[in-house]
Amino acid sequence: KGEQFEDIKLNVKALPWKILKKKIALPFKEFSDDTIYLLLKTKESEKKFSLKFYPTNNLDKWWLSSSNPYKSDDVWTLSTTSFKNYTPTHLGNGYLGVVIPAEGTGFSKKTQAITQIAGLYNYGKLVRLPLWSGLGYFDGDNWFEQELGEHKFKQVLNMKDGYIKTYDLFKDKERQTDIEITFFVSREDMHTACIKYEIIPHFSGTVTFLDLLDATRAEGINILSLKEEDGYLLLNAKTNDKGIEISQASAILIDGLNKEKVKEKIVKKDKEIERGLYFEVQPEKKYCVYKFFTIFTSLESSNPYLATKESINKIVSKGFEELFLEHKKEHRKLWQADILVKDSSLQRLIHANLFYIFQSLRADWQKSIAPCGISSFAWGGHIFWDADLWVFPAILLISPELGRSIVFYRYQTLPGAKENAKLSGNVGAQYGWESAEDGRETAPPPMDKERHISSDVAFAQWLYYLATADFTYLKEFAAPIILEVAKYWASRVKYNKKGYYEILQVIPPDEFAGVIDNSVFTNATAKWTLKMAIKLCNILKIDYPSKWEEIAKKIYLPFDEQKQIYLEYEGYKGETIKQADTSLLIFPFEIETRSDIMENIVDFYSRKLPPSPIMMSSAIYSIIYSQLGRKEEAYLKFLELLPHYHLPYLVTSESPDNKTISFVTGMGGFLQSIIYGFCGIRLREDSLVVKPNVPEGIGEIKLKNFKFKGVKFDAECRGNKAKVKKLRRDEFE
Numbered sequence: 001k002g003e004q005f006e007d008i009k010l011n012v013k014a015l016p017w018k019i020l021k022k023k024i025a026l027p028f029k030e031f032s033d034d035t036i037y038l039l040l041k042t043k044e045s046e047k048k049f050s051l052k053f054y055p056t057n058n059l060d061k062w063w064l065s066s067s068n069p070y071k072s073d074d075v076w077t078l079s080t081t082s083f084k085n086y087t088p089t090h091l092g093n094g095y096l097g098v099v100i101p102a103e104g105t106g107f108s109k110k111t112q113a114i115t116q117i118a119g120l121y122n123y124g125k126l127v128r129l130p131l132w133s134g135l136g137y138f139d140g141d142n143w144f145e146q147e148l149g150e151h152k153f154k155q156v157l158n159m160k161d162g163y164i165k166t167y168d169l170f171k172d173k174e175r176q177t178d179i180e181i182t183f184f185v186s187r188e189d190m191h192t193a194c195i196k197y198e199i200i201p202h203f204s205g206t207v208t209f210l211d212l213l214d215a216t217r218a219e220g221i222n223i224l225s226l227k228e229e230d231g232y233l234l235l236n237a238k239t240n241d242k243g244i245e246i247s248q249a250s251a252i253l254i255d256g257l258n259k260e261k262v263k264e265k266i267v268k269k270d271k272e273i274e275r276g277l278y279f280e281v282q283p284e285k286k287y288c289v290y291k292f293f294t295i296f297t298s299l300e301s302s303n304p305y306l307a308t309k310e311s312i313n314k315i316v317s318k319g320f321e322e323l324f325l326e327h328k329k330e331h332r333k334l335w336q337a338d339i340l341v342k343d344s345s346l347q348r349l350i351h352a353n354l355f356y357i358f359q360s361l362r363a364d365w366q367k368s369i370a371p372c373g374i375s376s377f378a379w380g381g382h383i384f385w386d387a388d389l390w391v392f393p394a395i396l397l398i399s400p401e402l403g404r405s406i407v408f409y410r411y412q413t414l415p416g417a418k419e420n421a422k423l424s425g426n427v428g429a430q431y432g433w434e435s436a437e438d439g440r441e442t443a444p445p446p447m448d449k450e451r452h453i454s455s456d457v458a459f460a461q462w463l464y465y466l467a468t469a470d471f472t473y474l475k476e477f478a479a480p481i482i483l484e485v486a487k488y489w490a491s492r493v494k495y496n497k498k499g500y501y502e503i504l505q506v507i508p509p510d511e512f513a514g515v516i517d518n519s520v521f522t523n524a525t526a527k528w529t530l531k532m533a534i535k536l537c538n539i540l541k542i543d544y545p546s547k548w549e550e551i552a553k554k555i556y557l558p559f560d561e562q563k564q565i566y567l568e569y570e571g572y573k574g575e576t577i578k579q580a581d582t583s584l585l586i587f588p589f590e591i592e593t594r595s596d597i598m599e600n601i602v603d604f605y606s607r608k609l610p611p612s613p614i615m616m617s618s619a620i621y622s623i624i625y626s627q628l629g630r631k632e633e634a635y636l637k638f639l640e641l642l643p644h645y646h647l648p649y650l651v652t653s654e655s656p657d658n659k660t661i662s663f664v665t666g667m668g669g670f671l672q673s674i675i676y677g678f679c680g681i682r683l684r685e686d687s688l689v690v691k692p693n694v695p696e697g698i699g700e701i702k703l704k705n706f707k708f709k710g711v712k713f714d715a716e717c718r719g720n721k722a723k724v725k726k727l728r729r730d731e732f733e
Contacts, residue, residue, distance in 0.1 A: 057085040057647040058656050059349075061639050064697065068345050070647070075347040076160040080648035081153060083146045087661060089157050089649035090375040091164065091183065094118065094362020094405070095190035096295060097374030098133050102146050102155060104166025104181035105195055105291075106133030107210070109145060112217065116381065118360065118374055119367030120246075120297060122220030122239040124442040126370075126381030130215035130235055130271075132248055135195050135291045137179070138208035142172045144179065157649055159355040162187060162331035163324075176202040186323060187330040190362060191311055195291040196320050201281045209289050211252040212274035221246060226273045228266045232312050233273050236305050245298040247308035251316050252277065255288040290320045334358045337398040337705040337712075339674055341698060350674070352650035353667040354398070357391060360664060363401040368409035373664040375651070382434035382442055383409065384665075385453050388460035389588060390616060391668035394675065396467050397706040404473075407464045410457050411477040413439025414484065417454070421488050428487030431457045446515055450507040451492070455525035458485045459589065462532055466683040469709040479536050486533030486548060489526040493551055500556035508569055510581040518570040520558050524585050527555045565600045566593075577608045580620040587623050587676065599628060614654055615644050619669025623677035626693045634677060635695035641670050679703060679717045690724055692717035 062068055080086065083102050088111050090099045098106070098115040106113030113133045120127045137144040146153075149172035156165045163184035170177045178200040186192040201207065213235045215223055221237040228234070235248040254262055254277060263278040281287060294311040296304035315323055339350050360373030369391050370381045387406050396403040410417075414429060416439025421430035432441035433450040441448050461478035464470070493501040503526060508519035530552040537544040558567035568582050583605055585591040586598050602624055609617055618640035625634035643656040644666055651662035675681050679701055680691035688708045694701055694717050703715040705727070712727040 057087055059642040059645040061642065063345055063642055064343060071345055073344050075344050075351060077156050077158050078348065078352065078649050079154060079156040083153065087646040087649065087651055089164065089651060090359065091162065091185040092359035092374040093185050093187050093190050094360060095365045096185055096193065097359065098185060099375060100164050100183060103144060104155065104183060105135040106131050107136035110147060114377065116374060117297060118365060119437060120244065120299065121436040123241045124380060124436045125220065126377050127221060127239060128217065128219035128377060130213055130218045130248060132213055132250060132293050134212045134214060135197055136210040137197065137199065139172055139175045139177055140205045140207060141175055144170050148172065159351050160332065160335060161328040184324060184327050186327045188326040190365065191294050191296055192315050192323065193293045194320055194323055197289040198286060200284060200286050202283055204281060204283055206278055207281050209252065209277045210274055211250055211291060212272060213248055213250055215271040223271055226268055228273065228275065233275055245304045247304040248295045249308045249312040251292045251312055253290045254279065255290065292316050340702040340704055342700060346698065349650060353670050356662055356667055357395055357664055361402040361405055363405055366405040366408045366412065368406045369664060371665045372660060372662055375662045376660065378660045379434065380442065382436055384434060385456040386665035388456045390665045392460050393463060393588060394668035394671035396463065397708060400468050400707055403464060407460050408477065410481055414481060416440040418484060426488055426491040428491060429481065429484035430454055430488050446507065449505060449515055452509065452519065452522040452525055454485045454488055455529045458482045458529045458532065463683065466685060467708060475540060479540060482529065482536055483533050486530050489529055490545065490548060490551055493555065499554065501551050501554050502556050508581055509579060509584065510568060510577040512576060512578040513569060516569040518556055518558055520566045520568060521581055521584055523555050523557055524591055525589060527552050528589055563600060563604065564597055565604050574608065576610060577605065579614050579617040583620060583624055587620065587627060602628065612655060613640060615641055615663065615666030615669050619673045622673040626677040626680065629693060631693050631695050634693065635697050638673050674701060679715060690715050690722045692722050693720055694718055
């Protein structure tokens with residue numbers, strides 16, 4: 001401080017630091033905790049400005065470099081030893097999800113352990129459930145929390161087996177305690193979650209464990225009852241709108257202590273019930289406390305209260321270790337298929353993307369997936385095109401069973417889509433830009449004009465058939481959706497004096513544009529839907545309106561003859577765009593057009609993106625560059641995805657600087673950039689195309705145990721070559 005330097009070298013290559021202001025002038029003039037004030041002198045003027053540094057938990061290109069300070073050969077775990085820049089992770093089983101604070105349970109003042117059930121809405125928004133994951137430890141002086149006492153902390157997320165462990169040496173005044181917490185949300189039983197809380201106190205005295213069910217911050221429900229019964233805490237509630245019943249039960253047990261040595265106190269408040277267990281501890285002796293939790297709703301049970309009581313009895317009788325083994329066995333089945341690379345840092349990142357998508361999907365709970373999965377209440381937990389075009393294709397060949405939970409939701413909500421069309425003066429199915437439990441539009445004006453969603457839904461239905469060859473699904477579920485969407489477009493188009501059909505007053509994928517006429521993506525995908533509907537009618541041998549052929553032939557697609565590109569919309573003048581829009585016609589829709597027009601579209605519109613593009617854009621352009629053989633540009637777009645990931649658990653946000661965690665839409669895009677980009681996978685009616693273009697920075701990619709039309713296969717991709725091996729049943733079992 002106070003010294004003058006003539007030459008300064010700032011080496012931040014291997015560290016995750018972010019520079020806010022990039023202009024650097026010397027010498028350093030003033031200092032504060034996080035800012036260096038610089039003085040820039042020229043002959044004409046003197047200017048003072050600041051260069052501010054702050055540690056960030058965002059990834060960047062350094063993650064894939066040899067200097068990555070977090071590099072590890074362990075590709076299945078993510079860990080941290082610091083509370084600073086801590087972005088929490090979450091666990092889920094496709095039905096129940098919960099955020100895990102640094103303290104290892106929901107007993108945390110700093111991080112709210114929000115919890116939700118996929119598909120449980122109140123007035124169109126996900127219900128914020130009563131908090132159930134809290135299990136607090138009091139050493140006689142203070143509660144175990146990150147802001148109290150001293151800590152030797154470590155937390156490890158095991159992605160292969162789906163659990164999180166928290167370790168700490170908690171020093172509080174004269175007392176020290178070794179702590180080890182294991183937390184899992186059962187994959188085997190979607191209604192169950194468990195916590196194992198082990199302590200080794202280095203003192204003698206009285207300690208407390210506190211179990212609680214806390215509805216003080218719950219939203220969208222009315223509490224019917226809070227009580228202790230048969231040794232369990234029980235909560236019963238109903239949603240405000242439809243009266244969906246919710247029942248929770250919690251139990252805690254202490255291993256190795258006689259009941260007479262444990263004092264118990266039940267405290268019931270207006271919206272909270274807690275059980276405190278008090279007992280004497282001896283130094284260097286291990287004590288283990290187990291928490292068992294179960295939850296049911298009337299969505300899946302005719303008597304949730306009774307089901308919850310029966311379930312808590314069952315899981316307590318089984319015990320933690322048996323439940324944990326059952327969970328790990330089921331969770332490992334998710335990893336029968338995988339994407340394998342040689343670089344361990346990239347491999348961990350791939351596993352993180354798959355892990356978070358797995359946490360939010362379940363084959364027997366077909367509620368689709370929100371943009372942040374089961375980790376957040378962002379966007380009300382609504383279902384967008386994110387599910388159909390971004391997450392679904394990413395998971396389709398890895399687990400068609402999980403993929404089906406996304407597309408079948410659209411069949412379940414088809415009546416709501418038909419009601420939307422009716423309310424707008426049309427026929428057929430108008431899927432909501434945002435939808436909840438019944439498919440009715442939940443987006444506010446003017447976002448409810450983003451009408452391309454209906455074609456996106458239809459596209460995903462056909463893609464599922466291409467991947468699975470499930471003709472029964474095609475006939476009974478996909479075809480009704482596609483045909484109803486075709487009816488909608490036929491009623492929605494307007495015939496103009498120039499002899500074209502138009503679609504007016506819509507918002508395109510580039511939402512910066514606002515409400516416009518003749519979005520080329522909307523119009524082109526409406527054309528795709530009409531042609532697909534005609535094809536399906538021929539397959540199923542049913543009649544269709546001849547008008548569909550005329551509309552598909554004459555629908556207006558704005559085109560600039562001079563630039564030889566499709567215009568994003570009628571009247572587009574080259575403005576900045578929010579995200580990939582016109583380029584989506586190249587992938588995933590694969591609209592037939594000349595290769596030079598594809599090149600023109602990519603070159604023109606990629607330059608119209610904001611300086612920090614959202615994940616959806618970077619992923620799509622990476623795929624398209626790969627398709628066009630522009631390998632290095634594809635890799636650079638892939639690297640643009642990295643700053644969206646946050647340490648320590650590689651959760652994502654829509655943009656690098658916001659806190660909308662965890663953005664599984666972007667994770668779907670990341671995985672697609674590998675599967676459909678670098679590996680060049682394309683699905684056809686009669687074949688699977690593998691046309692790779694793997695960048696040198698990645699080397700080799702192996703798609704392991706992928707499924708296509710009921711057959712498992714491996715594909716090894718290096719450069720522009722691939723080896724594909726069809727697996728016999730005994731090879732993949």
